[in-house]
Amino acid sequence: MDVVLSRIVKRFGALTANDDVTVTLAAGRIHGILGENGAGKSTLMRVLCGVLAPDAGTITVDGRDYGRLSPETAGRLGIGMLTQDPLDFPPLTVWENFSLGGGPVVPRSQARERLAEACARMGFCLLPDATVSSLTVAERQQLELARLFDRDVRLLILDEPTTGISPAQKEALFDVLRRFVADGDRIVALVTHKLTEARELCDKVYVLRQGRLAGAFDAPLDPPALLSTMFGAETAALAAAAPPPAPAVQTGDAPLVRLSDVVFADEKTVLDSLSLTVRPGEIVGLAGISGGGQEAFLRGLAGIAPAIAGRLEVGGEPLTGRPHERFLAAGIHYLPAARLEEGLFGGLSLLDHVRLAFPDRRREAAAIFRDRCVGRFRLTDTPNAPAASLSGGNQQRLLLSLIPDATRLLLADNPTRGLDAASIAQIWDHFRDRAAAGAAVVFFSEDLDELLAHAGRVIVFYNRAVAAELAAGPFDAGAVGDLMTGRSVPAPSPSVEAA
Template sequence: MTELLQLRGISKRFGPVVACDAVDLTVREGEVHGLLGENGAGKSTLMNVLLGLTQRDAGTIIHRGKTVHVGGPRNAIGLGFGMVHQQLSLVEPLTVWENVILGDRGRVDRAKACADVEAVAARYGLPVDPLSRVDRLSAGERQRVELIKCLRRDPSVLVLDEPTSLLTEAESAELFAVLRRVVRAERRAVILISHRLAEITAATDRVTVLRRGRVVHTGRTAETTPPELARWMVGREVAVEAEAAALGVLVAPAQAAATTTAAPVLRVRDLRVLVGGTPRLDGLSLDVAPGEILGLYGVEGNGQDVLGDVLAGLVTPDGGTVEVGGQPIDLTRPGALHLAGVGVVPEDRRTALVLDMTVAENLAMKAPMSAFPNRRRMRAAAGRLVEEYGIAVPSLDAPARALSGGNQQRLVLARELSAAPRVLVAAQPTQGLDVGAIGDVHRRFQRVADQGVGVLLISTALEEVLALASRVAVISSGRIAGILPAEEATGERLGLLVGGA
């Protein structure tokens, strides 16, 4: 196949940190090329150089045999480079079609824009209503809008950064099937950044692995396996059974669910939430026992995001009750759930942080005022958490927005678990994390469950749910369609429940 894009000797420093160290990457026409690496390995910096968001210190970019200069994002678009970033960049009060045409020049034609959205959505299997307001869409639907926004520009090289983290297994498979067909028929290329190694092995033709800013492996995907790729990523052997969820591999549950007669630490009854007159939660009920990890699994858009918002105190339901430790919670009272002992790791980690506040201030946010009588003690406590949870920070005084997405997630998790919750609600907790980080998060969930904390794990990643949960509840149309013990929760049975059977 002809070489469509070559990055030769790309280097970039940020002060003393070498983000990319003479990186070479070749992408051929008609291929899906995987790009792997732990958080901080240099993947994002390399792609930001390609997209004109970061200027390289050294190296050459060659497109279709010609050396090109990428002076900025608009220049990159003109060259045919497009990227769908992991962090969504939509304007929430606007509609889908308005977001899609942002940046266009000339007269705005609503009818044509809506038709464009529908055409791209149909072509790539990404259904979404162009007239819907973005702030009323689920996280998965918003990710579809980001994909449509980029695909509408018809790029010759498309970079996808964790594009399926909020899509279902079926949606992901359909997206990659279409992309493979299109890139081969139209001589395009896709660079896929994903931490789901099984997805990389299934969807890509070749793969490049970065570690600490350098290329440590490039080769045909068919000639490797997820454990081998993980070893290249982290520099050590990885056991499939122990880290199956991190590898994106389905395995049978390790053991049968333990039975318990203890009273639920979290009891949700007949929860109802209306959005624009439409029920998003429609009489949802579930229990979480002390020491249990209950997995809530389902297709995005069925109400799990709303449930997470209710349990975070962000949405007041139109009906129903929530009890923690047998005590009813006044859901109209700000902070009531936190005071009752509910910790929350939300789907969008940025909503749990004040991005312009420092790392230390964010870590202390939920501690009682008496815990830190002065700034010195607050910083000391923050330093201990940063070390314990392996949060990579420039300094404790750096703003939270300066951290990578994975380190922001670790920061939120450290703050919530250090508050000694009775209940932990974690929504898509490992989205965008690498193998090592996912394994660490899972071990912490299992550890707090062993200590008696009730964990509600909300995830669209089936392998994650099966790896951690003792019971699996399936949500469909805002209701619980069924609950299965882990040893009975096969992909087929869960798929039937997801479909409402």
């Protein structure tokens, strides 16, 4: 199988997301699609799998030209896409989800047999009668892959596939992808912002910048050249710089946060009781697979998931059972993972968000936007644009610019998810500045390498409980990955506070 996208153009109003892009995807190879946020990577792949129709250009599959592909035509040609968030139905069972997705309807027994065959072929182990809601992110990916393999996909597109999985699970996925192309007739297209993964896995990499093809590189890949092509020399240097160590925490500082036998509960999760502290100036990373409990812990500290038992204090003030407004008054600020759904109002302008965030300075909103949002956080200078029109990176910049200066406890759920290296570097510079000024930062990242690089202390969650507290780096990614997936149990030790 060979696929060529020739001179693809895709516009959204005045925005040209793909501008005369030509790439060749050769059989038997794994291709990386790299670029900063808004470069057009996902748009190009959606054109290829038939979700979007190009405004110009040609898609050639095995020598036949198509002006556009529909999802049905793409499926018949053997083109399938694994999205960043698997497309499944959590209340249904594994075999029921497997039988959905556009193929012929088959009896239950036949669906279970085909599921077992697909799993055996790729080395997966999925229980057919388990509900999808009980699966890990990695297992949901495996289910989606099994469904695609059962449909005899020949070109597999993956969008940030390692988000939310452990190092061991990532290696297992990479082995599957290498075996997938080993017969010399199949293709993988990998959309990623992680250069280490591109170097490890890809035979060829295409770099998009501002909608255009900026460069193509064959393995072995040169990271400085890739970064410079993605961002330009100045920004590439910022993105490539090693993160400085987390700020030192003074042992004499009184704890800012103190939990004593606290039980947090939200609509999905009840955590085991927690007793720990967080000190001013500390950057604490939360490690765990999706559903492990770290998300509920963050929401509990923010006053969104209630503490139904125990004692929670912030700055000496008891907050157990108190309304969310008391948490805000205590200087606690929460950055949600779902930026547009939970953090912003999609239909309101950027200037409206400034007015809501700083109600006492509504008349100064334009000046605040210009100085704080554009000047400090390099947000796009479009004050009247709706928040829904922003890229993921700019949505996060807007949220960062709205954090009150008086924040004492900053809680962040996946603050860099899906962002490019330059945006990630900017966010971590801001978090370190907050910590250096005395605020505590508690964050969860599905990117374990990022988490271990920036955290001064790591709390590992597994099965809705704290599996381990690791006081100081350097941290072993493999060991942390084993803890967060239940593959190992730490030796009993006293609760660890920041030293």
